[in-house]
Amino acid sequence: MRIRIVGAGAMGRGIAQWAATAGHTVELCDVRTEAVTAALDFVRTMLDRAVQKGRLSAEDGAAALERLVPLDDPWAAGPDVELVIEAVREDLGTKAEVFGRLEKALPASAVFATNTSSLSVTRIAATLEDPTRLAGLHFFNPVPLMKIVEIVPGAATRPEIPRVLTALVEGCGHRAVTVADTPGFLVNHAGRGLVTEALALLEESVADPAGIDRIARDLLGLRMGPFELMDLTGLDVTAAVIDSIWEGFRYADRLRPSYLTPNRVAAGLHGRKTGRGWFAYGDDAPTAAAEPPVTGNADRPVHVVGDAADSDAAALREALSAAGAAVERGTGPSADALVLVPVWGTTVAAAVAAHGLPAGRTFGVDPLPPAGRRRVLAVTAAADPAAAHDARAVLARAADGGEPYAVSVVRDTAGSVAQRLLASIVSVAASIAERSLATPADIDLAVTTGLGYPVGPLAWGDRIGAGRMLELQQALHTTTGDPRHRPSRWVTERAQLGLALADPGTSPDDCL
Numbered sequence: 001m002r003i004r005i006v007g008a009g010a011m012g013r014g015i016a017q018w019a020a021t022a023g024h025t026v027e028l029c030d031v032r033t034e035a036v037t038a039a040l041d042f043v044r045t046m047l048d049r050a051v052q053k054g055r056l057s058a059e060d061g062a063a064a065l066e067r068l069v070p071l072d073d074p075w076a077a078g079p080d081v082e083l084v085i086e087a088v089r090e091d092l093g094t095k096a097e098v099f100g101r102l103e104k105a106l107p108a109s110a111v112f113a114t115n116t117s118s119l120s121v122t123r124i125a126a127t128l129e130d131p132t133r134l135a136g137l138h139f140f141n142p143v144p145l146m147k148i149v150e151i152v153p154g155a156a157t158r159p160e161i162p163r164v165l166t167a168l169v170e171g172c173g174h175r176a177v178t179v180a181d182t183p184g185f186l187v188n189h190a191g192r193g194l195v196t197e198a199l200a201l202l203e204e205s206v207a208d209p210a211g212i213d214r215i216a217r218d219l220l221g222l223r224m225g226p227f228e229l230m231d232l233t234g235l236d237v238t239a240a241v242i243d244s245i246w247e248g249f250r251y252a253d254r255l256r257p258s259y260l261t262p263n264r265v266a267a268g269l270h271g272r273k274t275g276r277g278w279f280a281y282g283d284d285a286p287t288a289a290a291e292p293p294v295t296g297n298a299d300r301p302v303h304v305v306g307d308a309a310d311s312d313a314a315a316l317r318e319a320l321s322a323a324g325a326a327v328e329r330g331t332g333p334s335a336d337a338l339v340l341v342p343v344w345g346t347t348v349a350a351a352v353a354a355h356g357l358p359a360g361r362t363f364g365v366d367p368l369p370p371a372g373r374r375r376v377l378a379v380t381a382a383a384d385p386a387a388a389h390d391a392r393a394v395l396a397r398a399a400d401g402g403e404p405y406a407v408s409v410v411r412d413t414a415g416s417v418a419q420r421l422l423a424s425i426v427s428v429a430a431s432i433a434e435r436s437l438a439t440p441a442d443i444d445l446a447v448t449t450g451l452g453y454p455v456g457p458l459a460w461g462d463r464i465g466a467g468r469m470l471e472l473q474q475a476l477h478t479t480t481g482d483p484r485h486r487p488s489r490w491v492t493e494r495a496q497l498g499l500a501l502a503d504p505g506t507s508p509d510d511c512l
Contacts (some may be wrong), residue, residue: 001168002080003342004029004071004106006098007087011115013083014143015040017046021056021144022172023263027078029071036070046144049309052358062303074098075105083138084170087115095119096197103336104170111161113137118244122154131156137165138185140326140450146293147174148449150185169457175449177442180317186438189449190457192255193428193479197241197421198226199486201259209278212417215408219418221371221454226280226421229373231271235278239265253483254427263402294396294407296389301326303333305351306343312367313343323397333358338391342367343470345423345475346416349380360384363391366416371430372455373398399400414479422460423472423485429457430490461491469497 001024005012008030016039020026026176030036047064056064084393086098099112112134114124125131125298136152153162160313169176179186192241200213213225223343239261246255264277271277272491280286306313339362341351348364351357364378374420375395379388392407410417429443430439438446444456453460461469469491476485494501 001025001082002078003027003083003085004074004078004081004102005087006030006074006102007089007115008032008035009087010041010141011139012041012085012087014141015087016068017043017137018139018143018172018174020064021047021060022033023067024172025067025069027069027071027074027081028172029074031074033072036072037283040068040070045121055110058214062485075101078106078110081106081110083111083113085113085115090118092119092123092127095124099124099128099134103130103447108133111135111164112119112293113165115139118184118241120154122156125154126154132158133161135161135165136171136181136185140187148187148446148452149174149176149177150187150446151178152181152185152238154176158264175445177438177446179442179446180434180435180437181435184241184245186443186446188430189245189432189437190425190429190443191446192242192245192452193423193425193457194222194226194237195230196255196257197265197424198496199260200256201303201417201420203260204413205411206413207408207417211408211410212421214291214406215376215410215417216421218372218406219372219376220422221366223452230277230340231277231281232275234270235261236270242243252431253486254424254431256484289406291406294393294404296386296391296393298325298390298397299509300336300390300391300394301328301334302391302394303328303330303339304336304354305339310342316340316365316367318388319399320394320397322399324399325394325397333361337361337412338363338387338394340391341366343378343414343416345419345472347380347414348378349382352380361387361391362494363388364412364416366418368418369421373403373405374408375512376410376416378410378412378416404442414476414485415448419472420476422464423469423476426459426461426469426501427473427485427488427490430461430488433458433504434488436489439505444502453480456502461501466491466495466499466501469501 002392003019003024005016006029009030016026018429028036029456047061051058051061076410084102088094088098114136119511121136125134138150140146151165166176195494199505213227216222216225242257246257268274269277272281275282303311304317315442316326328337339357341348341364343364352359352362358383366376377392395407396404433440440458447453448456471485
């Protein structure tokens with residue numbers, strides 16, 4: 001295929017390298033000829049590096065360079081061009097001008113694709129004489145390494161075009177997902193679940209950014225915590241995406257932005273690129289503060305709240321007993337015992353009130369099985385600090401002389417940190433599925449490939465179970481009264497029907 005790429009910046013040159021390496025002839029052009037020269041030099045360097053590392057043979061690298069054709073004029077006639085990929089700046093007027101001029105220069109058979117990450121594909125297409133020829137083809141940076149591409153049909157896009165683009169993407173070794181033309185498309189939309197809930201937790205002073213990140217990594221198994229991720233992406237970029245998706249979905253509660261970000265953006269606290277965001281960067285940046293050491297009496301007796309039918313309580317008792325902790329088996333705590341409450345969408349304070357527990361020595365424990373060596377202890381405003389030190393020491397114990405657990409201490413909140421992050425991740429993905437913006441399989445594929453999550457959000461919810469996820473959403477909603485936690489129809493329905501969250505289910509069309 002002969003492909004013309006208009007725009008030789010970071011995305012354009014990455015797409016050019018990807019397509020040329022896969023065997024396609026690539027015309028690379030830009031209104032700035034120096035950008036084309038710089039892009040070709042960059043691609044040459046990347047191909048040489050791939051050859052040196054043994055990922056590409058010298059012959060294949062040379063052949064890929066031969067397939068790169070620099071153009072001085074982006075609007076030059078191209079009777080053999082089959083596909084145009086536009087990768088210019090994110091501005092509707094600029095993109096409309098580019099495609100308007102290309103429409104006059106290239107044959108009607110050439111398919112047009114925009115690499116927009118935030119603009120409506122339909123609105124871009126509407127500026128063309130023939131809006132049926134254009135679709136979104138959204139790559140992620142760096143293109144050769146981020147092996148996922150979103151294919152976004154506009155309202156008028158011809159039905160065969162997504163199939164053509166899917167074949168191209170998959171033929172070049174990447175994965176393709178088809179998603180509706182909606183704000184944020186798929187990956188950016190799905191990613192809001194983690195970041196918006198992390199900001200909400202910070203608003204409530206449940207934990208600081210470093211503490212939330214530790215829990216996200218060690219309990220949920222994420223490669224990066226949400227605040228590290230915002231600093232890497234740039235808070236200015238993240239805040240703009242959050243706001244645009246929230247506004248695009250008519251101010252949906254589940255996507256509600258935080259009041260924390262506007263002032264930080266205005267202050268230039270954008271993250272790594274400015275030297276300071278949620279954390280400090282650079283040679284002169286102070287080293288991150290270490291977690292306080294675990295102290296206290298690890299031999300103090302503990303009482304776990306929950307009867308024999310409570311699986312969370314039983315699992316915690318068993319784990320602590322195996323680690324040699326003094327776990328009481330009576331119906332109520334002794335006068336000196338620490339009281340541990342496995343919370344699932346609820347608060348420790350509610351358990352204290354409901355069961356008449358001693359407020360000073362009652363603490364919450366997140367029952368989510370941790371991906372790493374960390375547990376979370378939730379403390380209420382009435383907690384005795386000395387008792388909290390002891391509870392932290394008890395939770396740090398490991399069975400059979402294993403590596404002790406790190407223990408995060410957080411403010412009591414409905415569901416604790418990891419549950420709220422996970423519930424939000426699953427809820428946002430479920431809202432995408434229930435609107436039919438993408439298939440469940442594509443949602444999970446896009447998120448694992450594009451965001452690096454350990455498992456897709458719907459499959460992640462299935463590990464917990466649809467019924468238990470519904471119980472979590474209901475408890476969060478009831479406890480907080482916040483509509484952001486309202487149970488999604490997708491989770492509710494699948495829990496009621498005994499279906500998996502990743503199961504697309506039967507549609508009316510299946511029955512015709």
